[in-house]
Amino acid sequence: MATIPNSLVLKISGAKIVLPINYHSGNSVKTKLLPNPKTPIASTRKTSPIYRPANTTRPLQQIKSSHMAAQIVDSADNRISRISSSIRVIPDFPKPGIMFQDITTLLLDPNAFKDTIDLFVERYKDKNINVVAGIEARGFIFGPPIALAIGAKFVPMRKPKKLPGEVISEEYSLEYGTDTMEMHVGAVQAGERALVVDDLIATGGTLSAAIRLLERVGVVVVECACVIELPELKGRNRLGDKPLFVLVS
Ligand SMILES: O=P(O)(O)OC[C@H]1O[C@H](OP(=O)(O)OP(=O)(O)O)[C@H](O)[C@@H]1O
Numbered sequence: 001m002a003t004i005p006n007s008l009v010l011k012i013s014g015a016k017i018v019l020p021i022n023y024h025s026g027n028s029v030k031t032k033l034l035p036n037p038k039t040p041i042a043s044t045r046k047t048s049p050i051y052r053p054a055n056t057t058r059p060l061q062q063i064k065s066s067h068m069a070a071q072i073v074d075s076a077d078n079r080i081s082r083i084s085s086s087i088r089v090i091p092d093f094p095k096p097g098i099m100f101q102d103i104t105t106l107l108l109d110p111n112a113f114k115d116t117i118d119l120f121v122e123r124y125k126d127k128n129i130n131v132v133a134g135i136e137a138r139g140f141i142f143g144p145p146i147a148l149a150i151g152a153k154f155v156p157m158r159k160p161k162k163l164p165g166e167v168i169s170e171e172y173s174l175e176y177g178t179d180t181m182e183m184h185v186g187a188v189q190a191g192e193r194a195l196v197v198d199d200l201i202a203t204g205g206t207l208s209a210a211i212r213l214l215e216r217v218g219v220v221v222v223e224c225a226c227v228i229e230l231p232e233l234k235g236r237n238r239l240g241d242k243p244l245f246v247l248v249s
């Protein structure tokens, strides 16, 4: 059986350089090793939304629409374009027709990851926030560094049957079916001020469940923050009067 190479070895001036080879095919993603996002790759984020035909494209759009409440990211801030271009889009994952916004390539680029956290910290450091509520799973990546930097506690909002203590739960609707989010009883106190963090808002069902869960116990939800918004899905309409701050849409 033929062996498929997983790296390319170059010798330049006596130095040996090993370059990983990435394999992509159809809707099964066979990535041996993810590329450094600084390396130009065809699938780097040039289009955004999912849940629309995988062959439609539109130019990258940064945050500047007036209808987006309280969004003061300077569109001239080139950190936003670096963050945007470090997010990889995988067509047809996890199923045909979906353009999956893959933030793992952003995490491979320490500058883009740091810029992402810095932009959130700059926005929230003086907002008297006591709680950063992070949504499983990808909200657990961005939430904790923000919480540490602004001096807030981190509270995980988890999928069912993951938290060992007593929980309160909130059911929410997905595009197909329902899911449940849980939070430990006693993790937050009435009157505390929370920021809800996730990587992405699509239909808004997940963030709206997190808001309900926190408000049920008297927490003030100051804002929701995501790296990515899929605006076509109008998820922010499900957040009621809660402001949503996003870096890339
Ligand atoms: O706005 P919505 O339509 O509710 O979708 C957004 C949610 O979907 C993704 O999580 P997913 O449910 O795929 O879970 P995962 O992070 O554990 O993969 C994403 O990380 C958000 O949490």
Ligand SMILES: Nc1ncnc2[nH]cnc12
Pocket: 049, 050, 051, 098, 099, 100, 101, 102, 200, 202
């Ligand atoms: N298009 C998408 N990419 C990544 N995560 C998602 N969650 C919901 N839609 C998504």
